[in-house]
Amino acid sequence: MKVLVAVKRVVDYNVRIRVKADGSGVETADVKFSANPFDEIAVEEAVRLKEAGKATEVIAVSIGPAQAQDTLRAALGIGADRAILVRTDAEIQPLAVAKILKAVAERESPDLILLGKQAIDDDSSQVGPMLAALLNRPQGTFASKLTIEDGAAVVVREVDGGLETLSLPLPAVVTTDLRLNEPRFISLPNMMKAKKKPMETLTPADLGVDPSPRLTTLKVEEPAKRKAGIKVASVAELLDKLKTEAGVIR
Amino acid sequence: MSVLVVAELHGGHIAPATLHAVTAATQLGGEVHLLLAGHNVDPAPAAAIPAVAKVLVADGEAHAHALAEPLTALLLPLAPHYSHVLAAATAFGKNLMPRLAALLDVQAISEITAVIAADTFVRPIYAGNALATVRSSDTLKVLTVRATAFAAAAAEGGSAMIETIAPADAGPARFVGQSLTQSARPELTSARIVVAGGRGLGGAEPFQMLESLADKLGAAIGASRAAVDAGFVPNDLQVGQTGKIVAPELYIAVGISGAIQHVAGMKDSKVIVAINKDEEAPIFQVADYGLVADLFEALPELIKAL
Numbered sequence: 001m002k003v004l005v006a007v008k009r010v011v012d013y014n015v016r017i018r019v020k021a022d023g024s025g026v027e028t029a030d031v032k033f034s035a036n037p038f039d040e041i042a043v044e045e046a047v048r049l050k051e052a053g054k055a056t057e058v059i060a061v062s063i064g065p066a067q068a069q070d071t072l073r074a075a076l077g078i079g080a081d082r083a084i085l086v087r088t089d090a091e092i093q094p095l096a097v098a099k100i101l102k103a104v105a106e107r108e109s110p111d112l113i114l115l116g117k118q119a120i121d122d123d124s125s126q127v128g129p130m131l132a133a134l135l136n137r138p139q140g141t142f143a144s145k146l147t148i149e150d151g152a153a154v155v156v157r158e159v160d161g162g163l164e165t166l167s168l169p170l171p172a173v174v175t176t177d178l179r180l181n182e183p184r185f186i187s188l189p190n191m192m193k194a195k196k197k198p199m200e201t202l203t204p205a206d207l208g209v210d211p212s213p214r215l216t217t218l219k220v221e222e223p224a225k226r227k228a229g230i231k232v233a234s235v236a237e238l239l240d241k242l243k244t245e246a247g248v249i250r
Numbered sequence: 251m252s253v254l255v256v257a258e259l260h261g262g263h264i265a266p267a268t269l270h271a272v273t274a275a276t277q278l279g280g281e282v283h284l285l286l287a288g289h290n291v292d293p294a295p296a297a298a299i300p301a302v303a304k305v306l307v308a309d310g311e312a313h314a315h316a317l318a319e320p321l322t323a324l325l326l327p328l329a330p331h332y333s334h335v336l337a338a339a340t341a342f343g344k345n346l347m348p349r350l351a352a353l354l355d356v357q358a359i360s361e362i363t364a365v366i367a368a369d370t371f372v373r374p375i376y377a378g379n380a381l382a383t384v385r386s387s388d389t390l391k392v393l394t395v396r397a398t399a400f401a402a403a404a405a406e407g408g409s410a411m412i413e414t415i416a417p418a419d420a421g422p423a424r425f426v427g428q429s430l431t432q433s434a435r436p437e438l439t440s441a442r443i444v445v446a447g448g449r450g451l452g453g454a455e456p457f458q459m460l461e462s463l464a465d466k467l468g469a470a471i472g473a474s475r476a477a478v479d480a481g482f483v484p485n486d487l488q489v490g491q492t493g494k495i496v497a498p499e500l501y502i503a504v505g506i507s508g509a510i511q512h513v514a515g516m517k518d519s520k521v522i523v524a525i526n527k528d529e530e531a532p533i534f535q536v537a538d539y540g541l542v543a544d545l546f547e548a549l550p551e552l553i554k555a556l
């Protein structure tokens with residue numbers, strides 16, 4: 001079983017982002033970038049499938065600028081076998097990402113495609129289902145458990161009311177939620193090994209995809225700040241404030 | 251042109267989030283139609299929503315569990331008759347709408363918090379630390395709606411037309427089962443008061459103190475990711491960027507540090523209370539009322555005083 005995993009290079013989750021003064025976007029110069037945490041979980045899951053003898057090859061793919069190579073090296077460090085960078089400096093919106101990934105999937109014919117449930121920069125949460133649709137494959141989104149048995153992916157999904165289990169005939173597309181696994185720490189020897197693993201570079205044009213954006217960002221602004229609150233000295237004072245000042249409890 | 255809202259059904263009932271999506275739909279211009287796809291559905295409650303002009307009912311086994319593949323097949327021929335197709339940005343909507351959008355060759359717009367014009371919307375990015383105003387160049391718009399940003403539409407008093415349409419065939423995915431969290435409490439995303447606990451609670455047992463507090467206040471229970479990951483409470487209670495978005499009248503955060511990812515899910519609450527023993531905890535930056543205290547002393551005292 002061949003597994004394709006998509007990883008995105010995003011502003012690190014610990015960075016306090018700043019909106020640019022001209023309202024054109026978010027400041028990305030001189031900030032730390034990392035792999036999207038959900039994608040790391042996807043890579044970890046793919047590698048565990050390989051270690052368990054279920055997967056034969058794990059291919060990591062990223063779409064982005066030259067620096068996305070670092071993100072792919074990290075995926076190789078976790079244990080992916082090879083990587084594909086679809087290089088572009090342009091803004092690539094989720095539909096275009098899905099089209100590019102579809103083209104990659106058509107070249108590689110994976111039995112399973114794993115992606116993060118959302119990227120923590122644009123928070124769109126779209127690519128997984130879009131890719132599944134374009135490939136005409138079943139989807140299992142928000143996975144907190146994944147088992148491969150008898151040619152099917154059995155996916156436990158985190159849904160609003162609890163958990164739901166689906167069985168998807170392979171090939172299928174699965175997106176990861178936080179509880180699926182805890183990605184390993186990449187050891188130095190594995191990081192060194194990752195440097196020697198193959199990485200292919202393509203462009204959207206090589207894949208025959210027009211990645212033009214459909215959405216125009218008119219402006220980006222900071223949300224309204226909450227007005228500063230107060231500290232109360234005791235439970236009694238807290239209750240008094242909630243009853244008389246805020247009027248939210250009786 | 252009309253606007254189509256895809257209703258989400260929970261045990262045959264229209265999910266509260268759908269009513270918020272209906273309100274967003276009323277801001278888009280046309281008549282609002284509601285698609286009700288399920289198995290053995292009763293269209294009467296949908297038809298009673300005054301903002302809805304027409305209810306489309308697709309009743310069939312394939313729709314019993316709201317799987318994305320048959321729902322997409324059902325929606326594909328319908329969508330081109332509408333200017334917009336939308337659903338609430340719940341697990342249901344997030345699972346379905348991008349799948350539909352891709353087959354329509356439309357760039358979906360996720361989790362809108364405001365309608366500026368029929369083609370222009372505001373949506374949060376970077377865990378709500380920035381708000382982007384985006385304009386779509388697609389003829390048809392596919393949207394998901396952040397429920398907390400739009401009031402719930404009235405549920406009674408209307409008399410929409412009801413039209414039955416053929417359900418889709420079953421898709422490739424097979425529903426195996428579900429384990430839904432049973433609770434007599436109000437639903438987390440629509441509760442008036444939410445009492446939320448974090449890692450500071452230290453275990454599932456101390457979380458029962460929060461239950462007593464919630465009982466006294468008629469509140470729903472929420473949690474931070476750390477509390478969920480540690481297994482104190484089920485996953486569906488996670489509030490935050492990658493969990494549920496809530497905006498109750500009162501949000502009480504107990505033993506929660508206030509990471510960006512958590513704050514993203516609750517900062518639009520009307521009143522925020524934080525109880526934390528670390529006076530430097532970032533949660534105090536968003537709290538209206540902060541109590542620096544050991545929760546193991548403050549909680550019993552609070553429960554007793556109510």
Ligand SMILES: Cc1cc2nc3c(=O)[nH]c(=O)nc-3n(C[C@H](O)[C@H](O)[C@H](O)COP(=O)(O)OP(=O)(O)OC[C@H]3O[C@@H](n4cnc5c(N)ncnc54)[C@H](O)[C@@H]3O)c2cc1C
Pocket residue numbers: 013037038120447448449450451473474475476477488489490491492493494504505506507508509510511512513515525526527528531543544545546
């Ligand atoms: C991709 C990604 C997505 C994420 N999504 C979410 C999300 O949706 N929701 C979310 O919540 N988090 C999310 N997180 C995690 C987030 O970054 C934080 O790690 C998490 O919110 C911390 O939870 P916490 O506040 O309970 O724990 P901690 O940060 O450990 O805070 C515990 C707090 O309890 C206090 N405390 C301890 N003991 C006591 C006591 N006896 N009395 C009073 N106070 C006490 C401490 O002072 C501390 O402030 C996400 C992270 C990533 C990387």
